Amino acid sequence: MEAVLSVKDLNVVFSGFKALSGVNLDVYDGEIVTIIGPNGAGKSTLLDAIVSKSPVFSGHIYYHGKEITNKSPHEVARLGIGRKFQNPNVYNELTVFDNILLALKGAHGILASITSKLTPAKKGKIYDVLERTGLIDQAFDQVSSLSHGQKQWVEISMVLAQDPSIVLLDEPTAGMTTDETYMTGEIIQSIAKTHSVVVIEHDMEFVKQIAERIVVLHQGSVLAEGSVQEVQSNPKVIEVYLGRETINAAA
Ligand code: ADP
Ligand code: MG
DSSP: OOOSEEEEEEEEEETTEEEEEEEEEEEOTTOEEEEEOOTTSSHHHHHHHHTTSSOOSEEEEEETTEEOTTOOHHHHHHHTEEEEOSSOOOOTTSBHHHHHHHHSTTOOSHHHHHHSOOOHHHHHHHHHHHHHTTOGGGTTSBGGGSOHHHHHHHHHHHHHHTOOSEEEEESTTTTOOHHHHHHHHHHHHHHTTTSEEEEEOOOHHHHHHHOSEEEEEETTEEEEEEOHHHHHTOHHHIIIIIHHHHHHHHO
16 A cells, blocks of 8 residues: 655754654554654654655655655645644634634635635535534634634644645644543544544653554654554663653652
C-alpha cells in the first residue's frame, strides 16, 4: 500500500544547527501516528517541514507518491495536508460558524467569505464538521465566549473544513482540562475514520488513548517506533524521555 505521506531522509538545518537529521516517516490511510519526544527534539520542525513552513535542506517529502518538498505552504494545503499549529489561531469576535465558513476551501479573505453566498452545501459541510468536533450546540456562540479547549476544537474544525486527507496536529491538548483532553482523543479517533492523522503529544495518558503507532523523536532523529507497549519498554526511550516523566510524576 502506498503511503499517504512519506518523508525520506529529511534534514532541516537552521543556521548550522541540525534540527532534523535523516528522518524517515510513512503515514498510511486512516492511521493515527503519534509523535513524542523531549522539548527541542524537532517535532514541530518536522510538521513545519512537511507544510513548507521550514525549508528542507535535503531529503524528500511525498504526498500520495508525488513529491511536495519545498512547495509553497499554500500549495501543500491545497493538495490536502491540513496543519493545526500549537496556539489557536481563531477569530474571537466571530461565531464558531463564521470561523469555519472562513476556513472553507476556496474562501479568500474575510469579506469575500462572509459576503459570498452561503449555499446549502457550504452550510451542510460546516454542520458536518461541527458535529464531528462536538461544537454543534456552540455554532452561533462567539468564539471569545468558549473555553480554551473549545477554541482548540474550533481550530481543528477549521482544518477539517479545508478537506484535507491528512491532518497534522501540534500538541492539540495543550492547556486543556482532563475532560477536554479525553474529548479531544475521541475527536481525533473520529477524524481518523476518514483521514490520516499525525499528532504531536506530551500527555502519555492521552497518547495511550489514541495511539496506534508511536514515533519517538530525539535530537532531530527517530529514536524508536512502535506500539505504546513497545515504545514504553524501550530502554533508549525510557532514558531520554519517559524516565523523566516518571521522575516528574514522583516529584
Ligand atoms: P519540539 O517541537 O520537539 O519541541 P522544535 O521542532 O520546535 O522542537 O525545535 C527543534 C530545535 O530546532 C530546537 O532546538 C529549536 O530551538 C530549533 N528551531 C526550531 N525552529 C527554529 C527556527 N525557525 N530557527 C532556528 N531554530 C529553530
Ligand atoms: Mg513543538
